[in-house]
Amino acid sequence: MSASYGRDLDLNLLRVFAVVADTGSVTAAASRLYLTQPAVSAALRRLTTTVGAPLFVRRGRGLALTGRGERLHATLSPHLQAIVDAALSEPHWSPATSERTVRLGLSDTTELWLLPALLRVLAREAPRMRVISLPVQFRTVAAALASGVDAAVSVADELPVTVRRHALFCGGFVCLFDPRHARLRRALTTEDYFALEHVIVSYNGDLRGIVEDVVQRPRKVRCSVSTFATLGALLDGSDLVATVPTYVAAHIRETRRHLATRPLPFTIEGSPTELLWPSSTDDDEACRFVRGKILDLARTALPKPKRA
Template sequence: MNDIYGRNLDLNLLRVFVVVAEAGSVTAAASRLYLTQPAVSAALRRLASTVGAPLFVRAGRGLALTTRGERLLASARPHLGALVEAALTPATFDPKTSERTVRLGLSDVNEALLLPPLLRILATEAPRMRLVVLPVQFRTVADALTTSAVDLAVTVADELPAGTRRLALLKGGFVCLFDPRHARVGKRLTLERYLEHEHIIVSYNGDLRGVVEDHFDVQRRVRVSVPTFQSIGALLDGSDLLATVPLMVARDILSLRPHLKTTAVPLPLGGTAMELLWRGAVEDDEAIRFIRERVVEVTKRLKLGD
């Protein structure tokens, strides 16, 4: 294939050739192509030189194809027609019949929150579409988008490559989650008591720093650092540990473990917007747009459920 592309053939010459063959004369072809007669004649000479054989001979006041020209016309015309049709015919997308696979990047929080309702929607509206879900977070999402590892992503993000589209979906603060049967936090959790307690933290770097350490000049007493939020509920259950988690995560954990409780974090820890991210290059991809719109629909339902 590289050898084919590397050959010195201007494909525009084939278009000129086909029009001349159909029109039967340089004059008529020049009119159809909005070119001068000398330009059309020069194009034919260049093509004949590249092919290595004459393609037309004089026939009265017009032109007739040589045997080599007949073969070239038979091969070139259907391919040129297909190329024009591909270029000018808009792509059609029907979610009911589409078998597209869309690669969706989700943080661990969003995999649990967004994926179940999203799959229920697809089961009804796009039963043959498939998702490949990959883990992303704020440190990895830029690379995942740049390399096309994912078509779109839902996570928090800082700086992103030029041309990245972003849409804020959810913004919520943080709460302190605990088991009131074992953790004694009092009616109002003070900063002093907060720092006295031992904590579970989520660290994407695999260290002892979490969101609090990243924003404030404090270091909590960390008992365990885990890479995702998925195990937080199980780890808190029956322990005296505290976990500082996004409000949406706490709500999801409490739906399964209603005996756990939340209280305000004694630090001004604002929430970072959860965003829907995609490359500008796929802005007009109807299948990816369909998934984007359904992700927005799901997040709106989550907001209504607050």
């Protein structure tokens, strides 16, 4: 601790002293400070004891500064106003000069479309800001937000009341495949679908995915992976199919245009993808800036589904 903090001086006494010096009156100072006259007099006595010298003398019906008081007042006045200004002024933050590092928790599906677009925005508007992207999913996002992540974009279950949430979008699912190797009819039947061989994404590291959970029927799973990021490469050139969110299929087809989609023969209601953040960052200018850009990108930068 700095030695200045350790000394036995209540800084509130200096404010009382400054107002008494400006008004020349205990009564007037008490009125301005919303204190009683005895409280102001007691504060002056405490400050006098701490300084070790008289600060005021009586002059008529008021008070005048002693030589020691004059020196204290002259030194104190500019600093006291600067402290008040610093405490009450609006914070100034500029994305153009900010060197802030923002920690984002992104699901694997979100990272595919959001992170490249967000980095392009930051390169234009906040070139010194940096992003740390951390993997999250619906089971881990609450712990990530509690451990220092500034914001997250993911599907989420129940969350603490201290977490703010804003729904970004809610999409369905389609069947994604390579039509050069997998021959799918335009209108799949349930039996067609379950006769195919599948690659699935399982965060549990098993052979169950969302279809098994919703339809309660097992697929012929040839491969289970932990992320959507590799699905395009796995489907390209194979007879496998994958059931993916519509926007993920659109993103994959941005670079693998020969892949195709088919509607599912049953309905799977997708959970909303949400922007999530700790309420403690509500007034953090850098976090608010990044959250605003994420909201903009969710409205404009999501890949648009292509016709199969």
